[in-house]
Amino acid sequence: MTEPIKKRLNYLSWDEYFMAVALLSAERSKDPNTQVGACIANRQNKIVGVGYNGFPIGCSDDELPWDRQGPFLTTKYPYVCHAELNAVLNAISTDLSGCRIYVGLFPCNECTKVIIQSGIKEIVYLSDKYRDSDQVKAAKRMLDLAGVSYRRFIPQRPEITLSFSLD
Ligand SMILES: Nc1ccn([C@H]2C[C@H](O)[C@@H](COP(=O)(O)O)O2)c(=O)n1
């Protein structure tokens, strides 16, 4: 008798899958310094929205600045749409009740307001590199008040490799 073929065991967990989609989306970003992606999953583990940081539709990447320093209007900060905002705006529904958002970088205070208002109930993030900023402190204060949970994604594998050659 031949042994029955067993299922593959090295498949991605849901957390790995959604975080990987967030990181893949970040690869679309033209920000030369920090590329952020976000992926929203609903209670049924279906992806309902993705986004990455970039300038608004119709605002040419060649017209607006990517600078980080200098007078405010000469930097990217007043113009760039954050990944989380884009993921919520790109979502198939405005009601994201009970959804989770996977994001490469902890949300700022402005995206946090959008996340809370959309009904998203959990944030899963990879990096918290701006944890000491007032934006992130304000974000955590609002999330705690609103009962939106957040947890760091702890990788169980160092990387996921994608190849375009399947043969
Ligand atoms: N949670 C976040 C935080 C930041 N972003 C975007 C905004 C900028 O394009 C970039 C941060 O630039 P840096 O100050 O690190 O040069 O990331 C986001 O989309 N989501």
Ligand SMILES: [Zn+2]
């Ligand atoms: Zn933001």
